[in-house]
Amino acid sequence: MVVELGHFALVLALLIAVFQMVVPAYGARTNDDRLMAVGEPAALCQLGLLIVAFLSLTIAYVTSDFSVANVVANSHSTKPLLYRISGVWGNHEGSMVLWVLILALFGAAVAAFGRNLPPTLKANVLAVQASIAVAFMLFILLTSNPFVRIDPPPADGNGLNPILQDPALAFHPPFLYAGYVGFSIAYSFAVAALIEGRIDAAWARWVRPWTLAAWMCLTLGIAMGSWWAYYELGWGGWWFWDPVENASFMPWLAGTALLHSALVMEKRDALKVWTVLLAILTFSLSLMGTFLVRSGILTSVHAFAVDPQRGVFVLAIMTLFTGGGLALYALRARDLRQGGIFAPISREGSLVLNNILLTTACATVFIGTLYPLALESLTGDKISVGPPYFDWTFGPLMVPLLLALPFGPLLAWKRGDVLGAAQRLAFAAMLAMVVMIGTLAVLQRGPWLAPFGIALGVFVMAGAVSDLASRVRLGSVPLGDAARRLVNLPRSAIGTALAHFGVGMLVVGVVATSAYREEKILVMKPGEVVSIAGYDITFRGVAPRTGPNYREEVAVFDAARGGAQVSHLEPSRRIYDMPPEPTTEAGIHPGWRGDLYVVLGDAQTAGGYAVRVYFNPFVRFIWLGAVVMFIAGAFSLSDRRLRVGAPGRARRIVTAPAE
Amino acid sequence: MTMAALRRRRKSASMRRSTAAGALLACLAAMVTVGAAFAVEPDEILPDPALEARARAISAELRCLVCQNQSIDDSNAPLARDLRLLVRERLKAGDSDGEVLRFVEDRYGEFVLLRPPLSWHTLLLWIAPVLALIIAVWATARAWRRKQAAAAATPSLAVEPLTSDEEDRLREILAENEGDPPIRD
Numbered sequence: 001m002v003v004e005l006g007h008f009a010l011v012l013a014l015l016i017a018v019f020q021m022v023v024p025a026y027g028a029r030t031n032d033d034r035l036m037a038v039g040e041p042a043a044l045c046q047l048g049l050l051i052v053a054f055l056s057l058t059i060a061y062v063t064s065d066f067s068v069a070n071v072v073a074n075s076h077s078t079k080p081l082l083y084r085i086s087g088v089w090g091n092h093e094g095s096m097v098l099w100v101l102i103l104a105l106f107g108a109a110v111a112a113f114g115r116n117l118p119p120t121l122k123a124n125v126l127a128v129q130a131s132i133a134v135a136f137m138l139f140i141l142l143t144s145n146p147f148v149r150i151d152p153p154p155a156d157g158n159g160l161n162p163i164l165q166d167p168a169l170a171f172h173p174p175f176l177y178a179g180y181v182g183f184s185i186a187y188s189f190a191v192a193a194l195i196e197g198r199i200d201a202a203w204a205r206w207v208r209p210w211t212l213a214a215w216m217c218l219t220l221g222i223a224m225g226s227w228w229a230y231y232e233l234g235w236g237g238w239w240f241w242d243p244v245e246n247a248s249f250m251p252w253l254a255g256t257a258l259l260h261s262a263l264v265m266e267k268r269d270a271l272k273v274w275t276v277l278l279a280i281l282t283f284s285l286s287l288m289g290t291f292l293v294r295s296g297i298l299t300s301v302h303a304f305a306v307d308p309q310r311g312v313f314v315l316a317i318m319t320l321f322t323g324g325g326l327a328l329y330a331l332r333a334r335d336l337r338q339g340g341i342f343a344p345i346s347r348e349g350s351l352v353l354n355n356i357l358l359t360t361a362c363a364t365v366f367i368g369t370l371y372p373l374a375l376e377s378l379t380g381d382k383i384s385v386g387p388p389y390f391d392w393t394f395g396p397l398m399v400p401l402l403l404a405l406p407f408g409p410l411l412a413w414k415r416g417d418v419l420g421a422a423q424r425l426a427f428a429a430m431l432a433m434v435v436m437i438g439t440l441a442v443l444q445r446g447p448w449l450a451p452f453g454i455a456l457g458v459f460v461m462a463g464a465v466s467d468l469a470s471r472v473r474l475g476s477v478p479l480g481d482a483a484r485r486l487v488n489l490p491r492s493a494i495g496t497a498l499a500h501f502g503v504g505m506l507v508v509g510v511v512a513t514s515a516y517r518e519e520k521i522l523v524m525k526p527g528e529v530v531s532i533a534g535y536d537i538t539f540r541g542v543a544p545r546t547g548p549n550y551r552e553e554v555a556v557f558d559a560a561r562g563g564a565q566v567s568h569l570e571p572s573r574r575i576y577d578m579p580p581e582p583t584t585e586a587g588i589h590p591g592w593r594g595d596l597y598v599v600l601g602d603a604q605t606a607g608g609y610a611v612r613v614y615f616n617p618f619v620r621f622i623w624l625g626a627v628v629m630f631i632a633g634a635f636s637l638s639d640r641r642l643r644v645g646a647p648g649r650a651r652r653i654v655t656a657p658a659e
Numbered sequence: 660m661t662m663a664a665l666r667r668r669r670k671s672a673s674m675r676r677s678t679a680a681g682a683l684l685a686c687l688a689a690m691v692t693v694g695a696a697f698a699v700e701p702d703e704i705l706p707d708p709a710l711e712a713r714a715r716a717i718s719a720e721l722r723c724l725v726c727q728n729q730s731i732d733d734s735n736a737p738l739a740r741d742l743r744l745l746v747r748e749r750l751k752a753g754d755s756d757g758e759v760l761r762f763v764e765d766r767y768g769e770f771v772l773l774r775p776p777l778s779w780h781t782l783l784l785w786i787a788p789v790l791a792l793i794i795a796v797w798a799t800a801r802a803w804r805r806k807q808a809a810a811a812a813t814p815s816l817a818v819e820p821l822t823s824d825e826e827d828r829l830r831e832i833l834a835e836n837e838g839d840p841p842i843r844d
Contacts, residue, residue, distance in 0.1 A: 235698065235733060242728050273802065341810045344803070352803075356795040363791035371784045381780055384722045386730065386773025393788045523701045601700075610701050 003068055006056025007147035010097075013049035013104070014137040016042055020130035024123035028195075036119050039126035043111035046133065047104040054088075054101045057146055061088050067153035070094060070146040076159035076578045078549050086170035087160045092294060092310075093146035095173060099290070100136050102174075102181040106210070107133065110185065117206065124192035125185075132184055135317045143310045162550065162576040162583050163232055172224040176248060179218020180286040183255055185210040186262075187283035187325065190276045194328045197335045199272055204265035207279065209637060211262055215255045216633035222248050223626030234584035236517075236597050236614050238622060241390045243298045246369040247289035253362040254282040257355045264351050268413055270340030271348065273333070274355055280325035285362070287318040297373065346416040350408035357401040364393045402456045402507060406463025409496055410470065424470045428462030443516060450515035454508055461504030464497040495636025502628030509621025513594075518615040525608035533615035535596055536560045537569075542600070542609065550576045552585070555600040555609065559589055571600040595619050698735050698743075705747055714747050717759055721746070722773050730773060 020042035027035025060068045061084050064077040074091040075084055083090075089098040107129040114122050140146075163169075189207045193199040225245070230238040239245065258278035264271040292298055295311025342348040368385045375381050406428060410421035422429075436455035443451075469475070471493060472485035486494075518533050526541040540556040552574040559567040569587030576583070589596040594617035601610030699718075705711040718732035723739040731739040731746075742763065749759045763771055775781045821829065 237733065240728065341806065352799055356792070356799060360788060360792045360795055364788040367784060367787040367791075371781075371787075375780060379780065382768070382770040383775045383781060384728075384770055384773050385775060385784065386720075386722060386728065388720055388774035389784075392774070393785075397788065397792075521699055521701050521704060604701075 002056045002059050003065065003147050003149070006053040006060075007145075009049040009052040009056070010137065010141065010147070013046050013053065013100075014134065014141065016046045016049065017130045017133040017137060020046060021127050021134055025127035025195075028120040028123040028127070031120070033119065036123035039123050039130075040111040042130070043104070043107045043126050046130070047101075047108035050097075050101045050104045054097055057094060057097060058085060058088050061085065064157065066155070066157055067149050067151070068146075069148045069150040072150055072154055072157045074160055075157040076549075077156055078578065079160060079165070080548060082167070082170060083160055083165045086164075089173045089177075090160055090164050091146075093140070093144040095177070096136065096140050096144055096294075097146055098174065099177055099181060100133055100140065102177050103129070103133050103136065103184060106182055106185050110188075110210075114206075120196060121189075121192055121203075124195050125188045128188040128191045129184065132188070132321065135320070139310075139313050139317065143313050156578075159576075159578040161579070162574070162581050165576075166228060166232055168224050168228040169232075172221055172228060175217045175221030175224060177221075179214050179216075179221050179255075180248075180251060180289060182210065182214025182217060183251060183258075183279075183283045183286050185214070186258060186279040187321070190279035191325055191328060194276065194325075194332045197332055199276065199336060201266050201269045204262045204275060207275075208259070208262040208266055211255065211259050211279075212633050212637055215252070215259055216630050216637075218248070218252050218255060219626050219633070220630045222252060223623050223630075227623045230619070231586055231588060232583075234586055234599050235612070236586070236616055236619075238513075238619070241368075241387045243369045244293055246365050247292045250362050250365050250369075251282050251285040251289060253358050253365065254278055254285050257358040257362075258282050260351045260354050264340075264348050268340040268342070268348060270342060271352065271355075272336045274352070276329060276336070278355070278359075280322070280329065281359075284318065284322035284325070285366075287314070287321060291315055291318050292369075342413070343415040345411065345418055347408065347411045347413045349416070350404060350411055353404055354401065354408065357397055361394055361397045361401075364397065365390070368393065398507075399456065402460055402503075405460055405500060405503065406467070409467045409493075409500070424466055425459075425463055428459055428466045431462045432456070432459035446515040450511055453511035453515070457504045457507030457509075457511060459504070460507060461501050464501040464504065467500070468494070468497045491639040492636045495632045495639070498632035498635060499629050502625045502632060504625070505621045505628060506625030509618045509623075509625060512618040513616045513622070516617045518617075520611075520613045522611060522613075523604050523606075523608045524611045528608075530611070530613055532596070532613050533594065533617075534561055535566070535615070537596070537598065537613060539609075539611065542603075545572070547574070549578065550574045553600070555587075555598075555611075557587060557598055559596055567596065569596070569598050571598045573600055590620060592620070593617065698731075698733050698739070700740070703740070703743055703747065705751070710747075710750050713756060714743070714750055717746050717750075717756055718743055720760065720773050721763060722771050724767060724771060 020039055024036050024039035024042075027033070027038070057070075059065075060071050061075055062081065064071065064075060064084070066072050070091065070093050074094070075087045079087070088094045107126060110117075110122070110125055110129065114125075117125075186207050189203065189210075193203055222245075225248070226238045229240075230236060258275065258281075261271045261275040261278055265275045291311065291314040294314055295308075297311055340348065368389055372383050372385050375383060406425055407418070407421045410424055411417070432455040435458045436451045439451040439454050468486070468489075471489060472482040474482045477485070520530055520532050522530060524530065524539040526539055529536050529538045531537070536559070538558045538560070540558060542553055542555045545552050545554050552572040554570050554572040557569040557571070558565055559569060567589035569589055571587035572585045574583045574585060575581070584599060587598040587600075594615055597614040597616055599612040599614075601612060603609055699715075705714060715732060719730050721731045721742060723729045723731045723734035723736055723742075725736050725738050726734045729739075731742045745763065746759055749762055754762065760772065769775065775784065777785055
């Protein structure tokens with residue numbers, strides 16, 4: 001009954017979305033206020049119905065209703081509650097329901113918080129947003145319906161793949177989708193503005209918070225996935241340049257460029273073409289990510305050809321929205337009045353460079369991901385494009401970007417002073433040099449470019465600090481004054497510095513752990529000791545243990561440094577009850593200097609166990625960097641000027657005499 | 660990411676997907692599901708650390724043919740193990756890194772190389788990043804030059820240097836505001 005209610009709510013939501021797609025847009029065209037106004041309740045109603053649909057599917061999962069085919073395929077009655085809930089989006093059909101739910105959530109947010117949007121713009125935005133919803137709800141109902149019943153119902157379900165039964169992975173898809181789908185708002189705004197033929201700084205001020213929110217979620221979502229791969233897959237890898245990872249990385253790169261373009265447009269009314277094109281591109285790439293993952297085309301071109309129904313549907317959606325957006329742009333491009341003149345060396349100029357490098361990087365990932373597919377379907381030749389390709393192409397593009405990054409915020413709008421910025425970055429550059437020479441001197445191993453990479457990360461981090469220091473005039477005014485200035489800084493300025501600091505952390509983590517990872521692969525018997533990166537690790541032995549829905553073999557290791565015990569590690573090998581699948585759980589001792597990472601292998605015929613011990617230096621910086629970027633985004637979002645609809649703070653009249 | 664990791668996962672034998680792709684995947688995974696918990700086993704490692712380091716570097720360039728997007732260095736499939744042993748044998752026989760890669764490519768085809776060699780059908784792949792950069796720079800420069808030209812045509816928008824009077828006035832204003840909270844930008 002509950003399931004039918006959800007099914008019915010989904011169909012009703014589709015009808016509402018069709019209504020929301022047509023009526024407000026027609027109202028905007030005929031300038032009829034009443035028709036335009038229906039977009040708002042329609043968006044809220046659509047959200048309400050999708051919440052009902054999503055909740056009813058969740059109830060089916062929580063109560064283990066095995067008369068529903070989707071629950072049978074992906075759940076089991078003995079699964080812990082958290083994973084019965086996350087099982088809702090741990091499969092294709094359910095994840096698409098989450099997709100449209102988040103889409104409706106963003107649409108409803110525009111309806112609810114966009115009270116001071118111009119009515120025609122708001123009507124058009126809601127109509128475009130509804131058109132995306134219509135496409136995806138049709139996709140669900142026609143090709144991937146999660147509400148289908150099964151008769152007779154089996155006694156129990158097949159269970160969720162055990163490696164998905166993990167807290168980080170339970171929340172990875174919702175964040176990723178919030179990112180993907182959040183960019184739909186930027187797309188809807190861009191298309192609505194193109195329909196109206198009017199686009200200005202006020203428009204950019206509207207788009208930026210939504211883009212920022214989506215970007216934050218995507219950043220965190222990707223980081224969670226990477227973190228999960230690191231601790232769960234059992235060999236300490238955190239990024240593999242896999243097509244499905246690239247599918248989420250491309251919208252991130254384009255979205256980062258979009259974020260910066262919207263900033264220029266808001267402040268200086270420039271980079272309109274960049275902003276509009278990036279808004280269309282970013283969401284198109286999100287759709288492409290959905291297509292790549294959902295169509296099965298990545299597994300094999302042939303498998304896709306065998307069962308193309310879903311893939312072709314998503315491909316059609318993608319073509320429609322990308323093509324439609326670009327066609328509209330081509331029609332209206334001439335109407336985009338260009339404002340905001342600037343010299344090449346200026347804040348605007350630096351952001352243009354940022355856009356060029358990020359979009360080129362995005363194009364590189366795009367080509368690397370799709371080239372083998374295209375080549376195979378055109379000529380039948382099979383080639384592999386793996387991590388070495390991306391290291392060679394993506395890496396070099398990041399070097400100029402990271403070198404230029406600290407200069408950007410230090411340049412003035414319109415016309416900047418590179419020498420002045422360089423002077424203010426002198427300390428950061430010196431620090432980077434010292435770190436580079438220090439790394440070379442101390443380690444004397446690894447790739448010769450690695451110390452340069454680490455120095456680059458340090459330069460970006462120190463550059464972000466220098467930016468804040470020069471804004472508060474640290475050193476040239478008393479410390480108290482500097483602190484007062486820091487508090488008075490616009491939060492978006494602090495957000496910028498913090499986000500760039502996070503980028504630097506990420507770079508340091510990536511380079512350090514890639515270049516200086518230590519590894520020992522050996523056979524150990526109980527009582528034996530292995531030394532790595534200053535740790536002495538003693539193998540105590542292996543014992544069986546039983547968990548809530550698995551059995552495991554647990555190895556016990558004690559790690560000591562300089563004679564004092566610092567950690568107790570318990571890597572294990574599990575067999576889950578349902579489905580009966582093995583997983584390896586790594587034993588990890590986290591630290592600022594780096595992680596100790598121990599994996600238990602097979603028992604050897606000659607006695608003892610195969611053991612792998614890693615030391616991953618500064619690996620935490622990778623995810624901490626992403627978390628810092630997320631926090632920076634939140635900080636910037638809390639800026640009053642960005643809070644849509646918040647009254648601007650009255651300009652403070654300076655009453656105190658100049659000190 | 661999720662699915663990627665899944666596919667990479669060696670033991671995902673019973674991934675539940677109703678598609679043919681899923682079935683194919685299950686077959687592949689089943690082929691791969693044999694005992695071992697991780698890639699390079701202790702017994703494979705060469706006694707000479709320099710040679711072993713070269714073997715690892717080469718392994719990272721070779722694809723495990725029965726896995727999804729995994730190098731033989733990361734994979735525990737039996738075929739990957741065979742290839743790793745082959746690589747080490749060739750190295751012991753005195754082959755250079757290039758010779759080892761060529762030897763494996765001759766046996767398994769170009770598909771085995773994770774870094775596709777430059778040839779006619781990979782030309783576009785390799786020049787694409789450079790091409791994309793050139794196009795982006797060219798288009799931006801052209802748009803910028805046009806805008807400058809348009810701005811020059813409308814004098815009010817043109818960027819002109821300040822006159823010396825204006826410079827003085829600016830300096831006065833800046834001096835007056837010294838010590839105020841920084842100007843928001």
